[in-house]
Amino acid sequence: MAAEELKSEANEYFKKQQYEKAIALYTQAIEIDGSNPILYGNRSFAHLRMESFGYALRDASKALELDRTYIKGYYRRASAYMSLGKFKLALKDYETVTKTRPGDKDARLKYQECQKVVKMMLFQKAIAVEEDSKSVAASIDLEAMVIEDDYSGPRLEDGKVTESFMEDLIHHYTQQKKLHRRYAYKILLDMKEYLKSLPSLVDIPVDNAEKFTVCGDIHGQFFDLLNIFRLNGRPGVANRYLFNGDFVDRGSFSVEVIFILFGYTLLFPGRFYMSRGNHESLTMNQMYGFQGEVKAKYTSQMVELFTEVFNYLPLCHCINGRVLVMHGGLFSSDNVTLDDLRKIDRNRQPPDEGLMCELLWSDPMPGQGRAPSKRGVGIQFGPDVTKRFLELNGLDYIVRSHEVKAEGYEVGHGGDCITVFSAPNYCDTMGNKGAFIIVNGKDLKPQFTTYEAVPHPPVKPMAYANSIFSLFS
Template identity: 50%
Template sequence: MTAATVLVGPERTMSADSQSRADELKQQGNTAFKEKHYALAQQFYTKALDVDPANPQLWANRAFAAIRLEEFGSAIADASKALELDPKYAKAFYRRGDASYALGHFKDAVRDFRAAIRLAPSDPDLRRKLAESEKEVKRQAFEQALAMPDEASVSEQVVLEEITVEDSYTGPRMEADESGQLRATLDFVRAMLAAFKDEQLIHRRYAMEIILQAQAILKALPSLVDVDIPQGTELTVCGDTHGQFFDLLRIFDLNGLPSETNPYLFNGDFVDRGSWSVEIILTLLAFKCLYPAHMHLTRGNHEAKSMNTIYGFVGEVKAKYTAQMADVFRETFCWLPLGYVLGGKVLVVHGGPPVQCNASLDQVRKYDRNREPPEDGPMCEMLWNDPQDQPGMLPNKRGVGVAFGPDVAKRWLESQGLQMVVRSHEVKEEGFEVAHDGYTITIFSAPNYCDQMGNKGAFIRFDSDCTPSFTQFDAAPHPNKRPMAYAAGAWASML
């Protein structure tokens, strides 16, 4: 070994200059990570790997950055590469277990956490995560054992009349219409928003009324809904809101409440992550009840049981209301449409168009959406796909769906007579991004996502010609409650 060469690990040597450069890039990545600039950290780790590709720690570090960016497929690949280089690297098992859990692959997570514990037996966080993963494996097995083909839905078993509104309840009250049915009026919804802002809940009876009435409206819709924008009017499209209720109020402050003259489309991922998901979804469903033809809601990948179990929504509903209500929400999510076509020109969908399976608009309209999202096919793609800069299609970094290039977007849109796709699903620093020569727009409406990303939020207004205009906004102040406050304790750190 020469003076210009250093030993950096078993059977690994590199020049002193290269080692110094790799260490410098790694440190820059670590600094960016600590400052929560995860995409920048990922870039530094990638550059370091270009210099030192046999360094398992760099692969594990990049996997950690990918987890924070919700690129779980990439995280699994990077952690696996680290384990190829060092089969006894506990942190790589840890990272791969985290990514597998995030995708709902609980058996894989159990395997990796057990392996990590054998190598690092004194780590309490590993033991908590293993216990939580084992619990989920048992829950899945129990639910599968109980499942019956024609089992009655939980929603159908709710007897609203048996939910008594106590005289001691001082919050907003629904009034009965001429038929005796309790209904959400605009006055009630305004009072509900004020109560939520003061961190007060509405009564369980009224919450159930809203959910079940909205569910009935959603059931009557096709899986792909056509929406006209009459001359002289506009429609507002919002992206992910993720339980950030006080930012939803900011949207309404800037753009007005939903109404027959101020229609909205919220493009999925209403819940999880943020700790006011109950308040957001009840608000949106209440406006759906008030204005069925002017409040539109798309299903996102987080309107799914697997995501809600991990990222806090189920825990939040149980804490604020009941386990039964969590099941009623789950069944309601299964009736959310998969997408909307605005003015015959613009597809609005949470993830992206179904380009890999090449499903047509007519096929999507007839699709049976009343289910948990499958792992392939049009529903999976519409909830999970992401755009990429390079041409063609690749497996998605998230580990679900595909990444589609500008050529793929253009070809599919033109085959369906569409001008563009508007999708959400990804944090954008400016709150929106116009890509693929204008064929693909991303809109994201959760500013300073999870209180740490520093991004702006944005929404789009479309006129009757389907010309978009963008409004950006900053995060609103909110009470001191951390994101994922209702997630299982071991997973609240996955931010």
């Protein structure tokens, strides 16, 4: 089949949002005609939709290497840069387009919007330097937050989360109502203090006959979170859960998701666990919707408080010393031990390299060894890397999340590396199932439950995202 025919077939799969098939066909076309910048540009766009920002960046750069006048190449590369938080580089690409096509209104708009983001980031960075030593939590005055007479929502009992409060809160949220700001702030303050007491690697003991559930990304899909509880039971002393990062962003009910998860953490400390994901970070929240949602439903001050709380989320958990659970994956070095993970100073924004970065961002790959990340952050690691890590640390297997899977989960690396993703029909477009894993303490053998997405109110994903995203397509 000729390259042009393959491209046309790939384009059809792209329109159907079957991006993996589109990428495979664009790749075949490139193997036939590697000098066509459009093929690289199209594959870059498909990688963007798959959130493989590193690959998208590589393809867009290759397209521009072949043809410096290929305008879509600049657009694609700028989108990849924006998604990776490299705002200045994105601005440079948009600036190139506006200079090349001064009459192009679309290019001018993209440039102006990107410029706003860069200015905002620089301003916030300057403020952060000035206020680095100040704790937002310390400035919160709960007593000044008067509960109005007409407020009929859930109320903390003596300042504490109770089971009846959680039942009321879930019902309240299904009615698309808001928790009073006084209680919302109290939960955040209590969460910060609780999380500060935890290590970066939390050990989880599970008794032989005890059931334990691991869930992956939720991404603000509140009604799908409730479906997990319908299928598997509400959290409780005898129904323990670990949610493995990326609770917020993308989906537009992230506030509801995070307060339900925080509420259960406070209600059942040591029985309900949360790991940090790559989206529990300031840059991600600024771009992918959580910051905008918190500002819309509460205040800018609460955004800052969330950042403080997220900084204390543990980075990984170890079940019975035999199963390590982290959001992203493994490391660029072979000699990493569990003790090394326990020693990580996590109270900060995720760095661009090192153990903390790789725990949050890395992905498995089928081939041996290591490779640069398809995301542009972290690494890709093969089955040999996983096997050596397990042997060094006396582990049975690892569980991670971070990637959409058609069935909601994937068993890779000969059973050594399991991916679980719990947000079905991700962003209302991907058509994937969601899944969770159940183990018992006796054998820790993973059992998988999969499910379809459930209906939600007519609020689209990314409704609160930075306006620059509406221009990417």
